[in-house]
Amino acid sequence: MSILVVENLTKSFGGLKALNAVSFEVKEGEVFGIIGPNGSGKTTLINCITGFLKVNSGKVFYRGKDITGLPPHKIALMGITRTFQIMRPYYSLPAFKNLIVPLWSKRATKLGGWRGGGKHGDRDTVAVDILEEIGFERDSKVPYKPASVLPTGYLKRLELARCLALRPDVIFCDEIFSGLSVSEIAGLLPLIEKLKIEGVTLIMVEHRLKELFKVADRVMALQFGEKIAEGDYKDVIEHPKVKEAYLGSEEV
Amino acid sequence: MQNKRRERIDRGIKVRTDGLYAISSFKEIMYLVFPRLLLIGGFLLLPIVLELAPYWKRVINILCVYAIIAISFDFLANFVGLVCLGGGLFVGVGGYFSAILNSYLKIPIFFSIPLSALLGGIFCTLLFLPCLKLRGVYFAIVTLMYPLLFTRIIEALNILGGTNGITGLDSFPNQHIENYLIILILLIILFGLRRLVNEDIGLVMRAVKDNDQSVKASGINVTYIKSIAVFIASFIGCLSGAYLAHLYMWAGLSLFSLDFSILPIAAVTVGGGGSIVGAVVGSLILVPLSEFLRFFGTFRIVIYSLILVLFLVLKSEGIMIYLTRKYHQFERWVDV
Numbered sequence: 055m056s057i058l059v060v061e062n063l064t065k066s067f068g069g070l071k072a073l074n075a076v077s078f079e080v081k082e083g084e085v086f087g088i089i090g091p092n093g094s095g096k097t098t099l100i101n102c103i104t105g106f107l108k109v110n111s112g113k114v115f116y117r118g119k120d121i122t123g124l125p126p127h128k129i130a131l132m133g134i135t136r137t138f139q140i141m142r143p144y145y146s147l148p149a150f151k152n153l154i155v156p157l158w159s160k161r162a163t164k165l166g167g168w169r170g171g172g173k174h175g176d177r178d179t180v181a182v183d184i185l186e187e188i189g190f191e192r193d194s195k196v197p198y199k200p201a202s203v204l205p206t207g208y209l210k211r212l213e214l215a216r217c218l219a220l221r222p223d224v225i226f227c228d229e230i231f232s233g234l235s236v237s238e239i240a241g242l243l244p245l246i247e248k249l250k251i252e253g254v255t256l257i258m259v260e261h262r263l264k265e266l267f268k269v270a271d272r273v274m275a276l277q278f279g280e281k282i283a284e285g286d287y288k289d290v291i292e293h294p295k296v297k298e299a300y301l302g303s304e305e306v
Numbered sequence: 307m308q309n310k311r312r313e314r315i316d317r318g319i320k321v322r323t324d325g326l327y328a329i330s331s332f333k334e335i336m337y338l339v340f341p342r343l344l345l346i347g348g349f350l351l352l353p354i355v356l357e358l359a360p361y362w363k364r365v366i367n368i369l370c371v372y373a374i375i376a377i378s379f380d381f382l383a384n385f386v387g388l389v390c391l392g393g394g395l396f397v398g399v400g401g402y403f404s405a406i407l408n409s410y411l412k413i414p415i416f417f418s419i420p421l422s423a424l425l426g427g428i429f430c431t432l433l434f435l436p437c438l439k440l441r442g443v444y445f446a447i448v449t450l451m452y453p454l455l456f457t458r459i460i461e462a463l464n465i466l467g468g469t470n471g472i473t474g475l476d477s478f479p480n481q482h483i484e485n486y487l488i489i490l491i492l493l494i495i496l497f498g499l500r501r502l503v504n505e506d507i508g509l510v511m512r513a514v515k516d517n518d519q520s521v522k523a524s525g526i527n528v529t530y531i532k533s534i535a536v537f538i539a540s541f542i543g544c545l546s547g548a549y550l551a552h553l554y555m556w557a558g559l560s561l562f563s564l565d566f567s568i569l570p571i572a573a574v575t576v577g578g579g580g581s582i583v584g585a586v587v588g589s590l591i592l593v594p595l596s597e598f599l600r601f602f603g604t605f606r607i608v609i610y611s612l613i614l615v616l617f618l619v620l621k622s623e624g625i626m627i628y629l630t631r632k633y634h635q636f637e638r639w640v641d642v
Contacts, residue, residue: 104523130525138523144516147509155513156524158506177506220525 376570376585387515394453396543405557426544471558578624
């Protein structure tokens with residue numbers, strides 16, 4: 055069953071069509087990859103679906119419900135969260151206090167954070183639990199350090215942790231692998247597998263195709279705001295239009 | 307040449323007093339409690355010490371009023387990220403509400419002050435609601451405009467006493483109540499807000515200041531959080547305005563004056579932003595200073611500005627931030 059249906063989504067900035075009638079469906083529990091060269095509209099697509107940008111036309115359905123044009127916090131409360139490509143932690147707060155914000159939201163107070171913790175005001179312990187799960191060593195000082203002193207690898211994890219604390223059904227990951235070393239990515243991959251097993255739907259925008267290949271069930275390719283291919287990873291990568299988008303056409 | 311660098315190390319006692327161990331010995335308890343006791347005790351003793359100088363006892367009242375407005379500014383600017391220049395609006399609205407309740411509707415003084423703080427808080431929040439989406443300097447400009455707007459409206463329509471203001475407000479029963487009421491209000495607001503910003507809702511407010519986009523992505527309505535914060539700030543601002551109106555037994559256009567918007571900002575700058583108590587320390591310096599400088603007549607504003615500039619250049623972080631660091635850490639020079 056499709057958890058998320060996007061129909062003919064169009065968004066233009068002035069004369070530039072950032073998205074042109076993009077349609078796709080995401081099944082519940084799958085990892086759906088979105089690839090495309092720079093400026094192809096991947097992040098704009100996420101912004102439109104999660105309510106950070108108003109769309110010009112087209113519809114977004116979540117579990118059969120029309121969520122087009124809802125404010126971002128309402129969409130987040132339904133269980134669709136996102137990470138940001140440029141990390142947006144709360145720099146003045148310690149790392150684990152960053153998770154207090156999603157844990158404080160109506161969704162987490164009703165359902166509990168990830169795995170149901172944090173309903174009874176024990177938010178600090180739940181926050182540290184989530185951080186440990188995602189690779190912050192509990193006994194070290196790292197979870198208690200201010201976010202402003204953490205290195206990029208930890209901040210990327212913190213972005214993901216903030217999503218998890220909301221107990222999401224769908225997570226949009228906006229290039230969480232970018233800027234990470236190979237070993238750091240290797241540390242994140244099992245986590246994504248684990249989320250998949252727990253039934254979380256992941257939609258990953260990526261440039262790192264090799265790593266995406268390891269986790270993605272299906273992939274969609276965008277260029278200049280238009281969908282050029284969709285399907286299995288191999289099919290998409292071999293698709294002539296995708297090759298052309300990344301490498302240029304043969305006859306010059 | 308050998309390069310040297312200053313290294314800051316936490317005092318051992320600071321590390322020990324971080325957790326539950328703080329209560330393990332008298333020395334450690336005192337380390338935590340002493341600065342707070344100094345402030346509370348100092349404020350409570352102030353009216354008794356100044357018994358010999360009645361004029362300065364009145365300065366205490368003004369000082370506390372300015373300190374409260376400065377706290378409200380510091381709270382909004384450094385914990386929620388709204389730079390609000392509407393101190394004059396809070397004082398004016400609070401003062402006029404209190405005057406209407408007390409002088410027109412004959413509600414006794416000790417009910418009219420809290421009631422006008424509540425009504426004024428709601429009123430100011432409703433006024434700010436449309437501009438909560440603005441950020442930074444744009445929000446500041448709108449909030450600066452409101453007190454000017456109300457002055458003109460009252461002048462032009464000649465309502466609420468017009469340029470003469472509303473007279474005949476009840477005064478406080480005696481000077482001790484006058485002093486201690488505002489000192490207690492100040493201390494409660496000070497320690498209450500310090501508690502609030504470390505509670506979960508306070509953390510959410512600080513998160514809004516750091517990055518409102520990711521607060522939205524966490525399923526929290528940013529406008530709702532901001533309006534709660536504005537209500538808290540305008541409530542305490544209106545409280546001090548209502549007190550001031552009863553102190554003067556009069557509510558007039560000068561309650562909307564820009565002094566109430568500008569001086570608290572100077573106090574926060576001098577005292578140190580983002581610590582709340584810095585606002586109080588800043589007012590403790592600036593308000594008596596401005597009284598002292600009355601000897602210089604019109605020249606006083608020059609000296610006053612000069613001192614402010616010196617503070618900004620030499621200790622731009624603010625006195626309270628500097629003192630806190632000195633209290634918790636020691637410094638030494640190490641080779642690089």
